[in-house]
Amino acid sequence: MNSTHYPIIMMLLFLIVGVSNPVIKKKFDNIEKTIIMSTFFIAISLAFYTFIFIKIEGPFFYNFGGWGRKFGIEFAIDGFSSLMSLLIVLLSAVIVWYSFRDIGHEMDDENFISYYTIVFLLIFSMLGITFSNDLFNIYVFMEILSLTSCGIISIKHKKVNFLASFRYLILNTLGSLSFFFGIALLYMVTGHLNIIEMNLAIQQVWQVTPTNILLATGFIFIGLAIKSALFPMHIWLPDAHSSAPSPSSALLSGLVVKVYIFTMAKVIFNVLGKEISQALDIDLFLSIFAAISMVMGSIFAIAQKDIKRMLAYSSVAQIGYMFLGIGIATELGLAAGFFHIFSHALMKSALFLSAGAIIYKKDLRDISKFDGLGYELPISMSVFTIAALGMIGIPGIVGFMSKFYLAEAVILAGKPYFIVVILLSSFLNAIYYLPIIISAFIKKDPDREKLLEFDDIPRSMYTSLIILGFCMVLFGMFPNLLMNTITAVVPTFIN
Amino acid sequence: MDLIKSLLDHINYVGSVTLFVIGLYTVLTHSNLLKKVIGINIMETSIFLFFVSIGYISGGKTPIIYPGTEDVYYVNPLPSTLILTGIVVALSITVYSLSLIMRLYKEYGTLDMDKIMEIRSETQDE
Numbered sequence: 001m002n003s004t005h006y007p008i009i010m011m012l013l014f015l016i017v018g019v020s021n022p023v024i025k026k027k028f029d030n031i032e033k034t035i036i037m038s039t040f041f042i043a044i045s046l047a048f049y050t051f052i053f054i055k056i057e058g059p060f061f062y063n064f065g066g067w068g069r070k071f072g073i074e075f076a077i078d079g080f081s082s083l084m085s086l087l088i089v090l091l092s093a094v095i096v097w098y099s100f101r102d103i104g105h106e107m108d109d110e111n112f113i114s115y116y117t118i119v120f121l122l123i124f125s126m127l128g129i130t131f132s133n134d135l136f137n138i139y140v141f142m143e144i145l146s147l148t149s150c151g152i153i154s155i156k157h158k159k160v161n162f163l164a165s166f167r168y169l170i171l172n173t174l175g176s177l178s179f180f181f182g183i184a185l186l187y188m189v190t191g192h193l194n195i196i197e198m199n200l201a202i203q204q205v206w207q208v209t210p211t212n213i214l215l216a217t218g219f220i221f222i223g224l225a226i227k228s229a230l231f232p233m234h235i236w237l238p239d240a241h242s243s244a245p246s247p248s249s250a251l252l253s254g255l256v257v258k259v260y261i262f263t264m265a266k267v268i269f270n271v272l273g274k275e276i277s278q279a280l281d282i283d284l285f286l287s288i289f290a291a292i293s294m295v296m297g298s299i300f301a302i303a304q305k306d307i308k309r310m311l312a313y314s315s316v317a318q319i320g321y322m323f324l325g326i327g328i329a330t331e332l333g334l335a336a337g338f339f340h341i342f343s344h345a346l347m348k349s350a351l352f353l354s355a356g357a358i359i360y361k362k363d364l365r366d367i368s369k370f371d372g373l374g375y376e377l378p379i380s381m382s383v384f385t386i387a388a389l390g391m392i393g394i395p396g397i398v399g400f401m402s403k404f405y406l407a408e409a410v411i412l413a414g415k416p417y418f419i420v421v422i423l424l425s426s427f428l429n430a431i432y433y434l435p436i437i438i439s440a441f442i443k444k445d446p447d448r449e450k451l452l453e454f455d456d457i458p459r460s461m462y463t464s465l466i467i468l469g470f471c472m473v474l475f476g477m478f479p480n481l482l483m484n485t486i487t488a489v490v491p492t493f494i495n
Numbered sequence: 496m497d498l499i500k501s502l503l504d505h506i507n508y509v510g511s512v513t514l515f516v517i518g519l520y521t522v523l524t525h526s527n528l529l530k531k532v533i534g535i536n537i538m539e540t541s542i543f544l545f546f547v548s549i550g551y552i553s554g555g556k557t558p559i560i561y562p563g564t565e566d567v568y569y570v571n572p573l574p575s576t577l578i579l580t581g582i583v584v585a586l587s588i589t590v591y592s593l594s595l596i597m598r599l600y601k602e603y604g605t606l607d608m609d610k611i612m613e614i615r616s617e618t619q620d621e
Contacts, residue, residue: 071573136577143584147591154595159602163611166595170531173588174522177538180581181515184542187574188549 003053004060007077007085010046011127013039018120021113028112033100036116040093047089051082059492061133069194076133076195079489084130084262084341088255091345092123094464095254098353099247101458105360106245107156115155122148122251126259135183135271136193138263139176146172146227149256152248153240164239171226171236179223185216186271195270206276213272214280220267221282228260230323231293234316238300241312246356249308253315254349258341261322265334269493274329287327291421293320298428306365307355310432311348314391317425318344324421325406328413331490336405338486343398343475347387350468354384357457357465367436374441379462381440383469388433390472393426398472401479507548514541526608528596532589539585543578550574 017039025032059078063069075081096119103112121144128141150172154165187193189212190201206213222233229237241249268277268286277283297317304310322344325337357380358364358373374381390399403422410418475482502509514537521534550571558569596606603611 136580140580140584143588147587150591150595154598157598160615162595162598162602163615166528166592166599169588169592169595170522170535173535173592174519174538177535177542180542181545184546184549187546193577 003049004062004077006046006050006053007075007082007127007131008062010043010050010085010089011124011131013043013046014120014124014127018117018124021120022117025113028109032113032116036096037093039120040089040096043089044086044093047082047086050077051086054079054082062131069197070192073137074133074194075131077131078492080262080492081130083485083489085127087342087345088123088126088130091254091349092119092251094467095247095250095349095353098250098356098461098464099245100460102246102356102360102461111155111157115152118148118151118155119251122152122256126255129259130262133195134193135186135195135198135267138266139180139183142179142227142260142263143176145256145259146176149252152251153244155248156243156245158243160239160243164236164243168236168240171233175223175226175233177223178219178226182216182219182221182223185212185219189213189216195266198271199273202272202276206272210280213276217267217272217277217280217282221264221285224260224264224267225289228257228264228323229316229319230289231296231316231320232289234293234297237316238309238312241315241352242306242308246308246352246359249312250349250352250356253312253352254345257315257319258322258345261319261326261337261341264323265326265337265493268326268329269334274494278329283327283329285327286323287415287418290320290323290327291418293317293323294421294425295320295428298425298432302428302432304432305367307358307367307370307436308352308365310367311351311355314351314429314432315344315348317429318348318391320425321402321406321422324418325409328409328415328418329494330409330413331487331494332405333409333413334493335483335486335490336402336409338490339405339479339483340402342482342486343390343402343472346468346472346475347390347399350383350387350465350472351391353461353465353468354380354387357461358384360461361457368439370436370439371443372440377457379465380457383465385437385441386469386472388437390476392430392433395476396473397476398479399476401476401483405483507544507551511541511545511548514538514544517541528599528606528608531608532592532596535592536585536589539581543581546574546578546581 017035021035054077059076062075062077064073103115107115125141125144125148129138129145132138132141150165150169153168154161186198189205189209190198192198192201202213226233241253244252268282294317297313297320301310301313301317304313321340322337325333325340358377361377386397390397393400393403403426407419407422410416518534518538518541521537522531525531525534550573552568552570555568555570558572599611600606603614605611
């Protein structure tokens, strides 16, 4: 078979298995787990093959039904989308492997299979947004993504979840509609929905109708900022990410908000082009909002008592780093932003999953009760510590390298004042992460009898935690493994 | 006078933007959950109207090509087909949000967002 079809087969695999699973299976047993994990295995091999294929043969465009660029739907299978699809399937495979035991603690038995259906549709739509080269198509995938991401919150049948899910749905829909209105305004000027054709048309007309394009970009920016929780529009995120089951929080925080950042990069660099977006001062607005987000997210996180709420506010701050990378709009800045997408995906899913392990074993969410927890759950707390130190920016862990690259990019772009924001944000990170580590490993729990216990959590939970911890240290020690690949894909956006 | 004329010429754009703002106002100010959903629906409809009216050319014909007729303007059919997809998306969002409202009513016994927040903060204080 022609190997250009592999990315589409990968997406269809998730769609078909996800939809047919609840029809053919009634009980959640080992066969069901095997089906899910083998789907992931095939998807990972297809994604990896596509990644290698792009490296050798170069990028290509996939036209559905042979309709051509002007009428049909087109997928851009390039270095960027193949790399990010690999990240999406690999990380979601780790999270799903973790979730097999954890969901028993979080939701009713009859919802297990439907949970994986929603997760598969979620991955399907994330892959669709990453590959798609057509703005209307991106909008449709975005709506599937917002419905499914509300679904994996409300599947835990509790009062808080329904409320969080409803608020998330309303704000998400406002975001989608704002994005849709922006597309309509761009379509009015250009007459195309394909990103490449739009870019060609905008280059010709942007001086004739700058107001229209500025308005359209404003709507698109607001829509994507609501969905990716940039600071003033973040109000849905803490409720949604903290009340969701732990694997869902890891998926939402580690992957879902990133997909909107890919869309933002596509709109700014591929639809408008770097020159036009700089002439309209879009990069300036982005970096200002990013800087506010980096500081305010951390300040809110300090005040939190619930561990998952704290991690959710920390996500708001980290989203700022990625937007800052895009806002700097140099090659190194964009590479640093994408590197942070990887490092934050690893660190935040490790943090949420280890918090999930603590909740699973001890049913403990209050940070002030973490005394001596490091001796009861050594593996979970060690992974938590590695990821938290990475968030603060201790050398040797992947988070340090992304801050380092970002600082370098900021200096080379001639905007050294952002260094102050990066340092302030790291300092604030230290204020809320270090007390947890200190109380877990240094303070003594008066009720504890044994000196050191081994984690009494299921095997699938600690293996996935160990994988994430290992990856964080590996990419922290040898960042070039990742950075070389990312630098190679940046020309997708900036030539 | 020119302003009024240009407003009348683009009455469909003006109408759709007005509907968008009305919908947004409804979503943001009303505390009733059902009214929020209605507001979302108004916003969706306004964008559908906007999108379809972009494709309209005054004096344009239905885009069906008959042999022998040349030099005829056709209305752009692409926006209308896109809006069909948009309507399906809007429907699924409405259905999901209504089912969530049912659950919320069962749990809290009210449809008012402010009252729900009050009940929630009371239970958190305990």
